[in-house]
Amino acid sequence: MDEPRPRVPRELFLFLVICTLGAALFRWHALPSGLPYISYIDEGHVLHRVQHMLSHKTWDPAWYRYPSFLINVIAVVCSSFELLLGISIRSSIPAGYTEYYDLIGPQEMILIGRTVVFLSSLVLIPLASYTAFLLSGTRAAGYAALISAALPAITTRSTIVIVDTVAGCLVALAFLFSALSLRKNNSLSLLCLASFAAGCAFTTKYPAGAILLLPLVSLWFVPGFSFVHKCKQSVTLAVVFLGAILVTMPALLMRPIDVFADIQAQWGYYATKSSASGYLANMLSVNEVGVFISILIGIGFLALLVDRTLRPLSAGIIAFLGVLGLALFRSDYQPFRNMLPIVCLFLPLAGVGCRQLLSYAKKFKVTPLVACAIFILIALETSSPLLEWRKRVLALEDSRVEMARWIRENVPKDSKVFIARESVFFDSLVPQAIEGSCEDADIRVVDYILLPASCSLASQESYEKLYEVGKRALPKFPDYWRTNNLKVVLWRKV
Numbered sequence: 001m002d003e004p005r006p007r008v009p010r011e012l013f014l015f016l017v018i019c020t021l022g023a024a025l026f027r028w029h030a031l032p033s034g035l036p037y038i039s040y041i042d043e044g045h046v047l048h049r050v051q052h053m054l055s056h057k058t059w060d061p062a063w064y065r066y067p068s069f070l071i072n073v074i075a076v077v078c079s080s081f082e083l084l085l086g087i088s089i090r091s092s093i094p095a096g097y098t099e100y101y102d103l104i105g106p107q108e109m110i111l112i113g114r115t116v117v118f119l120s121s122l123v124l125i126p127l128a129s130y131t132a133f134l135l136s137g138t139r140a141a142g143y144a145a146l147i148s149a150a151l152p153a154i155t156t157r158s159t160i161v162i163v164d165t166v167a168g169c170l171v172a173l174a175f176l177f178s179a180l181s182l183r184k185n186n187s188l189s190l191l192c193l194a195s196f197a198a199g200c201a202f203t204t205k206y207p208a209g210a211i212l213l214l215p216l217v218s219l220w221f222v223p224g225f226s227f228v229h230k231c232k233q234s235v236t237l238a239v240v241f242l243g244a245i246l247v248t249m250p251a252l253l254m255r256p257i258d259v260f261a262d263i264q265a266q267w268g269y270y271a272t273k274s275s276a277s278g279y280l281a282n283m284l285s286v287n288e289v290g291v292f293i294s295i296l297i298g299i300g301f302l303a304l305l306v307d308r309t310l311r312p313l314s315a316g317i318i319a320f321l322g323v324l325g326l327a328l329f330r331s332d333y334q335p336f337r338n339m340l341p342i343v344c345l346f347l348p349l350a351g352v353g354c355r356q357l358l359s360y361a362k363k364f365k366v367t368p369l370v371a372c373a374i375f376i377l378i379a380l381e382t383s384s385p386l387l388e389w390r391k392r393v394l395a396l397e398d399s400r401v402e403m404a405r406w407i408r409e410n411v412p413k414d415s416k417v418f419i420a421r422e423s424v425f426f427d428s429l430v431p432q433a434i435e436g437s438c439e440d441a442d443i444r445v446v447d448y449i450l451l452p453a454s455c456s457l458a459s460q461e462s463y464e465k466l467y468e469v470g471k472r473a474l475p476k477f478p479d480y481w482r483t484n485n486l487k488v489v490l491w492r493k494v
Contacts, residue, residue, distance in 0.1 A: 036401075069203040117166060131176045150378065151289065152287055170208065207341070208324075221311060274333055453474070
């Protein structure tokens, strides 16, 4: 029998609005960080494909190590901005972007991509909160909103172009539809919505598509339906899942060999690398999730296992974690960003864990004390890494931007400045620049020469070192990211 959909109390709605607005105000200042350059290596993986699609006027990113959903969304938004607002994006894509990884622009495109991810990180807050509300009531929802807004693992990946945050949001959406379906006695329409979200999660980050197992497995644990009925529902969910994949990533239908070759190459890449610390160690770090919030997640999951009415969801979660865990833990290379779909699934469980602690406290009549203690422990665990992150991103300035500012302030405007193209300076940074390769630097008749530190002058006695900034050496290959700390040196002719 269907249960009526519970109404969200006004107090919870207001608290949810406060958490979402608070998270938005805290995070949005980081959106321009590092501009006009990217500030994280994965931004280039996505935005280079957007540049390709816009400049070639195609819907095929022609590179499939990352799925296409986020790439397509950013390309659509960029095209819409050009059409509706007259913002020049397509014509402002820098020439030679296929040669150098750092040539990504215009910066409006970077900002659009970051804004898409930023909004998905904010949507995650009400998704996690409402799911926790369905599972365990108002208090669970309130704490889930608080943790979603404050969790460093989410916040630090909310203002960069990265597929993991968007994939996590879609996983949370699939979880919400699955929980709603359980209340509606296996509502097929809600299960189909969960499967569609799972398909979009797959075309955002391939392993995240395992969230299909949550609605698929959970429906088999709901009593009162025949075997044939459940088989029909399972087939329907599979069809919806495949349909979502083909709609959001048509290359799987049109260029399957290329797609699977790139997936295999990405799989092989993970087999050749290793990380200093693994997923579990990072999860316990305050810079990601933290020990206390991890304990809350564990308590919440145990509560789902104990509650008979929620066991179908527990079975689906176990299936999802098992399959995704096999995909992630097969490699010694374990960057924590890969765990974001799991972390986003855990957010409602953390709220349920808080609710369980308050239930225990009620027996001893110390509920207010425990409620305050939970809030304080969450604040203590998350505040320091959040403040450090905000300070770091607000202070981030690319070394090339710093060098360009020094040139504008200290070099006469009529002077000729040779800049090695290997350092990838945008034309707007140094308008009087003459560009060429490092090998050409000594044969130019110029007043100043600006080179990466790893490029040497053949006749250094003719020049004096005037200014130096940055610490990182020039990468060996032009399609490698130069980071925001490339070491560049300005020489003056003597």
